[in-house]
Amino acid sequence: MGKKDIKEKAFMKIPANFADLCNGVLFEGEQVIKPEELEEAGTEVLKKENSVFSDVAMRWKKNNSVISVIEVENQSRTDYAMVIRNLNLIASHYQDQIKQKWAETTDKGDTKPGRDEFLSEMMKDTLLTPVIVIVVYYNEDPWKGKRRLFELLDLDGIPEKYRDYLLDYKMILFDYHDYDNYEIFTGEMKRLCEALCLQKDKDALIAYFKNNNPPVNTAELLNAVMNMKIDIEKYTQKNENNEEVTDMCTAIRELIEDGREEGRKEEHANTLRILNSVKMENNIEIYTQNGEDETDMCTALKELYEDGHVKGRKKGLEEGRKEERANTERERKRAEKAEQRVKELEAILASKA
Numbered sequence: 160m161g162k163k164d165i166k167e168k169a170f171m172k173i174p175a176n177f178a179d180l181c182n183g184v185l186f187e188g189e190q191v192i193k194p195e196e197l198e199e200a201g202t203e204v205l206k207k208e209n210s211v212f213s214d215v216a217m218r219w220k221k222n223n224s225v226i227s228v229i230e231v232e233n234q235s236r237t238d239y240a241m242v243i244r245n246l247n248l249i250a251s252h253y254q255d256q257i258k259q260k261w262a263e264t265t266d267k268g269d270t271k272p273g274r275d276e277f278l279s280e281m282m283k284d285t286l287l288t289p290v291i292v293i294v295v296y297y298n299e300d301p302w303k304g305k306r307r308l309f310e311l312l313d314l315d316g317i318p319e320k321y322r323d324y325l326l327d328y329k330m331i332l333f334d335y336h337d338y339d340n341y342e343i344f345t346g347e348m349k350r351l352c353e354a355l356c357l358q359k360d361k362d363a364l365i366a367y368f369k370n371n372n373p374p375v376n377t378a379e380l381l382n383a384v385m386n387m388k389i390d391i392e393k394y395t396q397k398n399e400n401n402e403e404v405t406d407m408c409t410a411i412r413e414l415i416e417d418g419r420e421e422g423r424k425e426e427h428a429n430t431l432r433i434l435n436s437v438k439m440e441n442n443i444e445i446y447t448q449n450g451e452d453e454t455d456m457c458t459a460l461k462e463l464y465e466d467g468h469v470k471g472r473k474k475g476l477e478e479g480r481k482e483e484r485a486n487t488e489r490e491r492k493r494a495e496k497a498e499q500r501v502k503e504l505e506a507i508l509a510s511k512a
Contacts, residue, residue, distance in 0.1 A: 164214070166383040167233035167297070170376050171215040172199060176347050181229060183343035184293055184333050190345070196220050200228060213248055213292070228252060230292040235384060237296075237303045242311060242330050245292045252290040257281050294332045297384045299358055301336040347377050358385045361415055368407040372398065378405035389414055 171177055174194035181192045200216040215231040230248060238244065261280045264270060276282050296302050305311050308328040317325075335341070335352040344352070350373055357364045373381070375395055382389045387410075394410040395403055 163235050163297075163383045164233065166376075166380045167235075167295075168214050170347075170351075170380045171231050171233065171295070173347075173376060174217075176376075177215070177217055177229075177231070179344050179346035179348040180231070180293065180295065180333070182345075183341075183348060184331065188343035188345070192219060198225075225288055227289045227291065230290065232292055232294045234294055234296045235298055237298070239304045241294060241332075242305055242308055242328065245294070245330055246308070246328055248292055249290050253287055256287045257285070260285050260287075291331060294330060296332060296334045297355065299355075302332060302334045306330050306332055347374065351377055351380065354381055355384070361411060365408050365411050365415075368411065371408075372396075372404035372406055375403050375405055378407055378410075381407070387411070387414060 171180070174197045177197055178192045178194045182188060182190055185191075196219055198218045198220055200218045213230040214233045217229050217231075218225045219227045219229055230252075232241075232245070232248075234241070257280065260282070264272065264282055270282070272282065306329065308326065312325070314322060335355050338352070341349045341352040350371075354364065354367060354373075357367055375391060378389075378391050378394075381387070382391055389407075389410045391405055391410075394406045396406060398404045
């Protein structure tokens, strides 16, 4: 499980946040579901070889009776099969309920199942608890996938009347990009969405969090979703109500400053690498001050030039001497050849006398 998944689940397991989401998405902000009416449910259904897991599941209770199960699936990327995944999750929940209710019936032994009930493994009067799934999408870009089952079906050539018998399913998707404002929320969902809208503009994000410190769970979720790599514990403090909150304004500002400093260090390191690639036996490390932060480039380049100048003079003198020696050798050889030619001519003249 990745860091994003852990923080997303931790945020949604808080009843106040879960209720805030449900009231905003399902009831347009009307406060229908209360945090105290929510009870965390198991996230695994069909506990055999084909287990299906959800991210967060809550039982919604009224008068100590469960009236619905609400699942939340967190998505940080577009899942093009999400509609089918939701259908599978809902169907798995209903199958699990049937198994549980049948087990309760047979364990109690108060009611004798009829033949059809026994073969169905379900009593005639059994009623199932409604299940819904809400998909919460956090990515900085809008959702790109389908939202209804019909949108996934190839309906070319299908008669209109025939389509009336096909199952359609509309996925409940909360994508913060779909909203102009977040007044449907009254708690941390509002702050979360407002911050997500600003994630591409860090200066605006700093301004938003000025004197607006979020609870630790909200800060941790934003930190994970935005890949900011902030040490949340370092910026956590107690507010006037003795609640732990995070100074995100300072955290993001220092994160940007650290990034700029890292950029300067990287630029400096690149400069050193370039100079060392043409080092001409000049050791750059000699001129480095305060670790790797500063280098006396003026002295380095000056001495590099002077060293090159001296070496150039030495090389020139050495090459001049070599050329002089070569010329002397060539003159000696020419003299020897001339002397040899004179001797040959004298020999010829002597033979004709």
